[in-house]
Amino acid sequence: MTASEFDLYALSEDHEALREAVRHVAEDKIAPHAAEVDEKSEFPQAAYDALRASDFHAPHIAEEYDGVGADALATCIVIEEVARACASSSLIPAVNKLGTMPLILAASDEVKAKYLPPVAAGEAMFSYGLSEREAGSDTAGMRCRALEQPDGSFVLNGQKSWITNAGVSQFYTVLAVTDPDGPRGRNVTAFVVEKDDEGFGFGEKEHKLGIKGSPTRELHFDDCRIPGDRMVGSPGEGLKIALRTLDHTRVTIGAQAVGIAQGALDFALGYVKERKQFGKAIADFQGLQFMLADMAMKLEAARQMVYVAASKSERGDADLPFFGAAAKCFASDVAMEVTTDAVQLLGGYGYTKDFPVERMMRDAKITQIYEGTNQIQRVVMARQLLKG
Structure with missing residues (x-):
């Protein structure tokens, strides 16, 4: 048996290069505006412009419709990396996929040809x-x-x-x-x-x-x-089309949740290494180290679930409904836990808008609710299990 026959997913060099490229755009063009976007409740136009300029705004659209033809795993990487900087901005590629997925799954060639190219070109959402x-x-x-x-x-x-x-x-x-x-x-x-x-x-x-x-x-x-x-x-x-759509796009919400959690963990790590109490960095205290270890462990488990589900989405596997629901449910629960712990690690500062983790905690909550509450995800998973 070859590796490709039993691997549930494999990150290629192209996937890793994509992550690096998206992270650069997110850190340079998106993250600097995230707090202001949140404070003013304004659409992240600068992020949209940056994503369009780099073809990250709707990467899932196929080349035949003038898109870049990114696979489901690559699309999740884009959403994850943007969410690491700004959850609001990550909804640009995520919702472009959500809105167009019914067309991709079921529309006539004429409808696809009319509506997918403008989205791929960044002319419409x-x-x-x-x-x-x-x-x-x-x-x-x-x-x-x-x-x-x-x-x-x-x-x-x-x-x-x-x-x-x-x-x-x-x-x-x-x-x-x-x-x-x-x-x-x-x-x-x-x-x-x-x-x-x-x-x-x-x-x-x-x-x-x-x-x-x-x-x-x-x-x-x-x-x-x-x-x-x-x-x-x-x-x-x-x-039927709507529910098939959600089987695919719930995976992207899992990716968004992973990105939000990663952003919170990254910031908390930097903070605890600099913050001093009792004459030493608080990162030296074992109780906080255990918190960080648990945060990273659960986050990595969530990421693996999302990537497996993304690969199943790309292949159209029969068990996608279970894995899509599981990835979304688990990753969003982890995001809520990790962001809450990040606020805790920053203490009183974590509760203020001077630092981004309170925004990340607020942003994480919706991932447990939209595209089907996590209670509904558990219903979906149970039904799949009972069907065998």
């Missing part, structure tokens, strides 16, 4: 509209309607909640009920909605605990008419 006020974890309970008209177009009415980068993105994958009397969960269809479509608007920005540089808003549809050729996949297959 792509968001994803699935959740609603009363349909979060219960996605099949959505109320947004898309009713077909005699001319083949569809009229959308309703709303979507918690939409990342809403108002900044030009394009949106939106899931809506197209057969109100049809079987629950099999009556949902996916569409592409454009920002300037008549009848399409946005709610006010949400005031959030973290990822403040990434705008989160509601999508509002008031007799929003869209052409029928913007359908993604077949009628009634929307929810």
Whole structure:
């Protein structure tokens, strides 16, 4: 048996070179603005410009659509390294993948050819509209309607909640009920909605605990008419496409969580080596060394899970639903723990905005919630286990 037959993943020289390149961009162009982006709750335009200039804004898009064609593992490395500097900025490549993944999985060649190249070129961003006020974890309970008209177009009415980068993105994958009397969960269809479509608007920005540089808003549809050729996949297959999308993109949330945790650990390590108490660096105290060891151990375990899941995503392995859920769940729990411990290691300073770990702790929390709460991830994993 060769190594390639039993290795779950392998980092190539290209992957390592990519990490170095992204880290350079993140440290030079993104990290210096992270605190201000958080403080002002402003979209990280400087980060977007830097990511576009280096083709890191949507690396997953294939070359046939003018993208760089990065594999799933490479895309996770990009997101991880950007999140190490600024979690809000890491949502640029992450949400571009989330928004376009339904197209990649199920759209016609015509829809792909129309919408993927502008994203690859950095001319547009792509968001994803699935959740609603009363349909979060219960996605099949959505109320947004898309009713077909005699001319083949569809009229959308309703709303979507918690939409990342809403108002900044030009394009949106939106899931809506197209057969109100049809079987629950099999009556949902996916569409592409454009920002300037008549009848399409946005709610006010949400005031959030973290990822403040990434705008989160509601999508509002008031007799929003869209052409029928913007359908993604077949009628009634929307929810199936949405859940397949999440199997792939939950891995990127795991990567984001790993990056946030790595940034917090890196800063805490530097701090404890410089901070002195009782006549010596606090890094010399065994109790703190044990904390650091646990942080690094759990972080590395999370990274390995994410990379394995990314490789399964790239191959389309049948067990991706379990591994994607597991990687997202474990990595986000680790990120919350590591960032909280980083605040603890800095003591009172960790609780202030003078140092970045309090921001990282706030940013880490959302990774346990979006793209399916960690309670839902455990439901997904259990179902996969029980199915054998």
